[in-house]
Amino acid sequence: MLKGRQREIGTLTGLLDEARAGRGSALIVRGEAGIGKTALLEHAAQTGSAMRLLRATGVEFEMGLPFSGLHQLLAPLSGRLGRLPDRQREALETAFGLRSADAPDRLMVAMATLTLISEIAEERPVLCLVDDVQWLDEASAKALAFAARRIAAEPVAMLLGLRDPVRIPELDSLPSLTVPELSDSDARALLTAALHAPLDEPIRDRIVAEARGNPLALLELTVGIRPGEMAGGFGLPVRGGAMEELFRRRLDDLPDPTRLLLLTASAEPLGDPLLLWDAVRRLGLDVAAAAPAEDAGLLEIDARVRFRHPLVRSAAYRSASPSQRRAVHKALAEATDPALDPDRRAWHRAQAAAGPDEDIAADLAAAADRVRMRGGLAATAAFLERSAHLTTDPSTRLTRLLAAAGVKLDAGAPDDAVALLAHVDEAVLSPMAQAQVETLRGRIAFAVRRGMDASAPLLRAAQRVEPLNARLAREIHLDALFASVLAGHLGGDIDTAVQAARAAVPAPHPPTVVDVLLDGLTLILTGDRPVGAALVRQALAEGDDAMWARRVQMVGALAFEVWDVDSYVSILNRQISRARTLGALTLLPQALSTVAGAHLRLGQLHTAASLLDQATELVAATGTAPSYPHLTLAAWQGDSATEDMVGAAVKDATARGEGLLVAFAHFALAIHRNGHGDYTGALAAAEYASSHLVLVFKGAASRELVEAATRADAPDIAQQAFADLRETTQASTTDFAAGTEHLCAGLITHGAQADHHYQAALEALTASGCLGDLERARLLYGEWLRRQGRRSEARKQLREAHEALTAMGAEGFAQRAARELGATGERARKRAAGDTDRLTAQELAIARQVAAGATSKEIAAELFVSPRTVDAHLRNIFRKLSITSRRQLRGMPLDDLAHA
Incomplete structure (x- = not known):
């Protein structure tokens, strides 16, 4: 009955074929209710019948219960949890309520999901089907999105049926296939196939028009049509989201006991037939009440309770009166074991309450605490909010609110x-x-x-x-x-x-x-x-x-304020280690991106890029706010997109009222323009940054302003900027501060005095370990030497600066050094032909850990990818470095073999 879906079937078939060949991918199948998403997923299940099938369906009632959708998907693999790394196993068991522990970090749960799917994919290809993703709980949806972005090296196909709009941003970033309305010809063909009697052409035209290319609407409009209606003007208008109304119409024809049974099943999202029968018995219904719904094809009851379509569940619940819903929830609460599932029992009790009830409110508040321990913030908030509304004591109500x-x-x-x-x-x-x-x-x-x-x-x-x-x-x-x-x-x-x-x-x-x-x-x-x-x-x-x-x-802000890079790196590295150990979801991307800024000053641009790549991945997985070192990374790299990146950041920050970011963006722009020799532009950017910063990057902005002003022939501005700089460097005791002060003193002085300051700057910056600033100082010293006519000395400084800046990936400054070196009569050495085949930031991170003796599983847990992905990267690393074993990576100058 999949009329007019050849394009969609071809896409899904191709995705399954790729997965069977070891190239995994995920796809969101989008479209309105009834358009055929579920039918396409079922077709994929049949086509991929030889694959290991994992499936789940989002349930609107369960959106507030964390990890309920994920539990449904991974329940068949519960016997394999013992094969997970300890932290991942503990997180998943806690999320599923199998153990009592501190709240599991959602990132660890997501990693456990990826690892578990990757493990079973080693036996045979895996097909994950998740329908009605729009009704998944947020925790499950984010875990699935995390795994979906990391299955490229796995024999895994993931298909997610989703009714727009998307409420989880991470899902919106996945590839999608929009299922369109059927063409008139395909709609007519489907209608003809569904009917077993002739239909007058005007009536056919009306049904096709009213269905608006929606297959489910076409099929439902033909249910129960009598011959007289076919000839005499049958038609129920289908207006936009009125698909649910079609099912309500079907429900109206059922006996009252059957409709009450359907309402009970709609409010019991586990699909547990024993629980359903217990609740139904408490409502005074007989098992036979299910027969009319089963005969009408609206409900199936065997090992699980399944509705024909999610809209049947929705129609059954929404068409009931408030008193009927309360009665059903009361029966379900009584049927739910308080020891095995206290949270769901508390939620049913809350839905059954007609007014304030302190006993139920307290039960719900206790459930909120348990849900929080399982990491469900959205559920915790929902439980507390409902608890507050049911609370009788004003003070307690305020506390809960x-x-x-x-x-x-x-x-x-x-x-x-x-x-x-x-x-x-x-x-x-x-x-x-x-x-x-x-x-x-x-x-x-x-x-x-x-x-x-x-x-x-x-x-x-x-x-x-x-x-x-x-x-x-x-x-x-x-x-x-x-x-x-x-x-x-x-x-x-x-x-x-x-x-x-x-x-x-x-x-x-x-x-x-x-x-x-x-x-x-x-x-x-x-x-x-x-x-x-x-x-x-x-x-x-x-x-x-x-x-x-x-x-x-x-x-980062305070360490930079006092020019203390050592404390900057030390504290943040401890935070990163702590976050990895605890699986701290929000802290880790913040710490990774913040410490990346310190690695830029240390001249480790490749490391900074790797850290920012990891942070970006985690930000996408968690929805936390990003940091901004990517602006300064692009500036140091001389990236041509820096100007546009800065413009976008300024626009965003201005709209949100984040003045520090606006000034910081201009600081990054000054670095970029100084690197390219655009000193007038750098002067304008650095002046803006310096005048709008009262803390944090004030000293660093003054350093850029001194360089830009001296090169743009604005000595008064340079002198004032140097005075501002000294206020910060004189309050510090670090070599970084001393080296930066000597460098800027060299820029604004002349003769032997300038020479002394440049040499003192090189010495202090070498001691500081801030190699990025050291090589920029060497470049400035070389430029000064050339202008003094000391060509031989200039060549030495400029040659060293060019080679070091090139190796670290600071392309803008490296090109500036090459131009200056050319002005001395020496041509800068070009990159070797093989340089374009250097390690990426992710490959560098993996190579470093392999060189330190880490296994693929250990690296996967560290970098939040699957072990198979690590092995795929490792094959590329071996090829690029012309080696054949992990042991050969030890002792190699990896930073020299990488590019950001």
Whole structure:
């Protein structure tokens, strides 16, 4: 009956053939209800009957229960969980409620899904079919999207049936096949095949027109048509989403007991016939009530309960009265074992409640805690929200409502959090409750706009908390201050935040790292940089990993402020290690992308690119907000797309009110233009960055401004920029700061004095390990030597700079060095022919770990890919490096054999 679907069938057949050949892929089959998505998936199941079939179907009622869809898909593989790596096995068992433990990181669950599918694919190709993905719980949908992007090297085909619109962004990035409406000719052919009696042409035309190319509509419109109706004008208009109405019409013809049984089955998403029969018995129904629905082809009951189409389930539930639904949920709650499935029982009890009921509300709140332990933020929020509405005590209701709003925010639904806060009557709130509301508003504003409008509510919260909890107040002040810095000139009232922090209750004794950090930032922002920087350095040295885990972006910002790359890398590497060990979903991509910025200063552009690749993958898998080192990476690489990337970042950041990013983007643009020798353009970008930065990259922007101004013949600007730079470098004690100060001093001085500063800069930057800055300094020194007529010395510096900048992938600066070297009469060495076949960033990451002795499984767990993908990359690595074994990778200069 798949009329007019030759193109779609060909696509699915090709995908299955590729999977059987070891080249996996995923495809979303999109379209409106009834268009034929399910029929195409069933056709694929028949075509791939020799493959191992895993299947699941999204259920609207279960959208709030985390990992329910994934459990359905992977249930046949439960006996294989013991073959997973320990962390992955524990995460999956916790997600499925098979063990009690801390909340499983969703990334570990997603990795376990990929590993499990990859394991069984070694025996025979696998076909994963998931229908009605739009009704999958969010946790399952994200885990599937994660796995779907990583099966290219696996004999796995994944087909996902989805009714638009997409609510999970990660799914929208997957390849898709849109199933169109049938043509009139195909619709007529399908109608003719479905009917067993002649049909008058005008009636045929009307049915085809009303069905609008929807196959299910065509078939349903012909159900039960009598000969008289065929000749006399039958037709039920199908308007847009009225497919459900067709099934409601079918339900109207069924006996009342049958309709009640269908309602019970629609509210019981597990498809468990024993549970259904128990609930049906409690409703006073007989097993025979199912027969009319089975005879009508609307329901099948054998090992599982299955509806003819998801819209039958929806129609059965939506057409019932509220009292009927409550009665059914009450019966299901009574039939559900409270020991085996307490969460679903609590949810049924809540749906059965006609009004406030503290016992049910408490049961639901307890279920929310259990669901949180399983990692289900969306479900936790739904349980808490319903619990709040059922709570009788006003104080407890407020507590649950605020908790639900906070979890909504953490679950990535800030608009829902705002809607919940609208139910709060602030006139009757206690001071602490008012502070909670304000803090939540600030967190929401920060999440949505990353700075704009966040500082003010956080400040109000801190001031309200001060008389009640001084330590908590200072912590909120720190967050408010950092929020105002991020918002910058686009909405951050830094002066107000600073004054509030200064007026806050003094730090208790002994002060915490948060106290030291708050005092240090306040002093820097009020002009006492030396003392403030010393406190920041103290905080960087003393802060514990748990404290920094909540402030990963702040680590990079503050370490750069005091020119301390060692602390920058050390703290963030610990955070990365900690995140990998714990499987921390949100922390890991932030830490990876932030530490990538430090590797740029160290001249390790390939490493930075690899880290950003991993961070980008994780951001796509988790939906967390990205960081911005990709802008400076592109700038150091001399990427021609940098200007467009900066423009897009500025537009986005301006719309959200993130002033720091706007200034940072101009800082990256100054690097890019300095690399290409566009000093006038670099001057404009660096001036903007320097004038709009009060913290973090102020010193780095001043360094770019000194270089651009001296080359653009703007000595007054260069002198002022140098003075601004010295305010930051003089407050630091690192070789990085000293080297940068000497370099800029060399740029603005002359003769022997300049020579001294350049040589001192090379010495200090060599000691700092900041090889990116070292080679840029060598380039500037070589340029100065050439202009002094010292060609031989210039050639040496420029040659070394060119070779080092080329090796690290800093193409813009390397080309600048090549031009300068040419001006001395020496041609720069061209790249070897084989250079284009160097390692990619991902291959470099794998080669490093193989060289350290890691197995494919260990690397797969580290990089969040499958072991088979690691082996595929390893074959490319062997080919590119002309080697044949893992042992040969040890001792190789891998960074020299890579390109970003």
